[in-house]
Amino acid sequence: MNRGLKFTRLLQILEKCSENIMYHDETNSVVQRFKQIESIVIPLQFHPIQVFDETKHAVDVVAEEYLEKATGDIQDLVPVDVIADGNCLYHSILLLINNPSVTTNELRVRTVIELITNENYYQTMYSQYIGTIDVTIKTICKNYTFSELYEIAALCNMVIWDNVFAPVPPIIANYDIAILWSNALNEENAREINNGAWNPNHFVPLVSRGIRNDSNNDSQST
Template sequence: MTRSQKFGRLLQVLERCSESIVYHDEIVNAVQRIRRMESMMPPLEFRPHGVLDDRIHVVDLIAKEYLEKASADVQHLIPVDVDADGNGLYHSIILLMNDAILTASELRVRTIIELVINEAFYSDMHTHRAGRIDIAIKAICKNRTYSGLYEICALCSILKCNIRSVYPEIDFEAGMAVMNSIYTPIPPIVANYEVAVLWSNVRKEMHVRVVTNNAWRPNHFVPLLAPNQQYDFDQRNQLLLSNVKTPEKKTFKNNAVAQIRIPEFESSLSRRVRSDINIETERTKATSPIAIEQAQTNMEEEHENRLAKDRERVRLRRINATEEQRQNRLAKDRERARSRRESDPEEQRQDRLAKDRERTRSRRRNETDDQYQLRINYQRDRSQANRTEKD
């Protein structure tokens, strides 16, 4: 069983625990068992690749529009496209790490473990902003659940880095100031790097408002990378924590200047969980049939664009893959195909075999003389090899 399969199984175990009536106790017990598997839980070595590489990265054009509505000091960054399957935050971290082995399931499991181990700390710090932590942990146990503040904070400690949360100033309220903040690891962990992620949506703002009764909500995360010409990895990505200062305000008391500490966060923001069911329910709230039809047409176009970007991303990833990564991918493909075939009912199996035979006959009818000769030679060599093994 591969590493990704092991963490996939662990996440399934945690998800089953979250469905229990006493879900919190079940999750805590499962985390304690997982922590005993020391060989599976070595610390992650996080060295982010913060520069845009046109050969492997695809710009997320929708997220770029949202970034234009964020604060001015992040306008030079570039949002990069990642899978929009509810694991956008974890995919963003994987892209920054450029690690072909790391999976969203592993990061989700590690996040759950971190939140359970330091539950009291995270609860004291963020409950008034992100809601009850036990409910948040329960939601995180379900794969493809949209992430929130708790996950960002936990990943800071897991990766030993600061994460800058960038939130577009759309329908912005005072309570949303917490979304535009730099989150740090829990003490005594020292951050070595800083990365940035953007709260985004897979649809354009106008289309989101049509299906959510004129309200905008994020349902996706994308990483923000620096353009090549403005980025110096050795100088700018390394944190100079000694220069970080708490925001202060000057005031006068008894004719003397005094410093007043300004709290970094102002108020709470409820946790958002991505739900396709809720999206479908809210779609009925749109008031204009013309707007709905136009939105559906635009969504189909966006869907086709996303598919094209996915194909391009896969093509680039395969071009730049090492031989080891290629072999791992082929092994996973074979394992998936084998598992799928084993679970097929007899009728589907017979249909598949019939289609395979038909494809083979069609291919042989249309093959050239050279292709025919190559096939015959290959079959002859294989037969000789089989006879040699039997002898």
């Protein structure tokens, strides 16, 4: 069984757990078994994308409009188009870590494992802002469900700091990953369907603009 199919099966097991009346206990029990699987505990290879590549990436023109209104030192960043299917946060991470063997299913499974393993920490840190973590874990177990604060925090801890997701040599982990919490619709349309209010519903990865070497281009054209 290949890696992608393995994590698809694991996610299906988690989704079935989430439908149980005692979903929290079931999920916790399954996660403990998952943690004995070698492919889950080995480090995730991490080759970060930092520059926009027009041969591989497309600009998210809606997110670009939002980015133009933002303050701070982010004007040189480019929002890259990713699928808005409920897994957009995971798609954003996948694009940035540049590891084709990893799937959104794997990141979702690893997110559940991270939240279950360190449940008390996340509950203490974030429940006051977004509610109890057990309900969130139940939701995350279902594929294509929208991500919020708990998932963002868990992915940050996994991708940036956790030893399960440690960058492999010779990469030095002194860079930032930038993701814009945006909306799939432009501001006018987003407010129109939400009684004038605006809420984020789409994650978009941000990368630096490529630096053109005009001197080289000039020398080649002469």
